[in-house]
Amino acid sequence: MSLTIYHNPRCSKSRQTLKLIEDAGVNVDIILYLDDSLSEATISTLLQKLKFSSARQLMRKGEAIYKELNLKEELDETKLIAAMSVHPKLIERPIIVKDNRALLGRPPENVVQFL
Numbered sequence: 001m002s003l004t005i006y007h008n009p010r011c012s013k014s015r016q017t018l019k020l021i022e023d024a025g026v027n028v029d030i031i032l033y034l035d036d037s038l039s040e041a042t043i044s045t046l047l048q049k050l051k052f053s054s055a056r057q058l059m060r061k062g063e064a065i066y067k068e069l070n071l072k073e074e075l076d077e078t079k080l081i082a083a084m085s086v087h088p089k090l091i092e093r094p095i096i097v098k099d100n101r102a103l104l105g106r107p108p109e110n111v112v113q114f115l
Contacts, residue, residue, distance in 0.1 A: 017105030049102035055080035
C-alpha cells in the first residue's frame with residue numbers, strides 16, 4: 001500500500017498526520033505543495049477524490065490572501081481553483097490520497113481509515 005500526502009512541514013497537523021503514516025510503516029509520497037504549486041487540474045482531481053461539492057471546502061478562509069482577493073464573494077468555481085493554484089497557502093492541509101480517494105488530515109487521526 002502507498003499513500004500520497006500533500007504536506008506543509010510547518011503545519012503541526014500535517015506533521016502529526018505524516019508521523020501517523022510513517023509509524024504505521026506505510027510507504028508515503030510527500031508532495032510539498034507550497035514549494036511546487038499544484039496545477040488547476042490537480043486541484044480539480046483532488047476535489048473529486050475528496051468528494052467536495054465546492055472548491056471553497058478545500059480553502060483556508062482565515063488566510064490573509066483569501067480576504068485580500070475577496071474570495072468570500074467569488075462564486076465561480078474555476079476562479080477559486082485558479083486562486084489556490086496561484087496561492088497554495090489557500091489550500092487546506094494535509095491532504096492524503098489513496099488510490100481514487102482522498103481525505104483531509106484534520107484531525108490527523110482521520111488518516112487511520114487509510115492505514
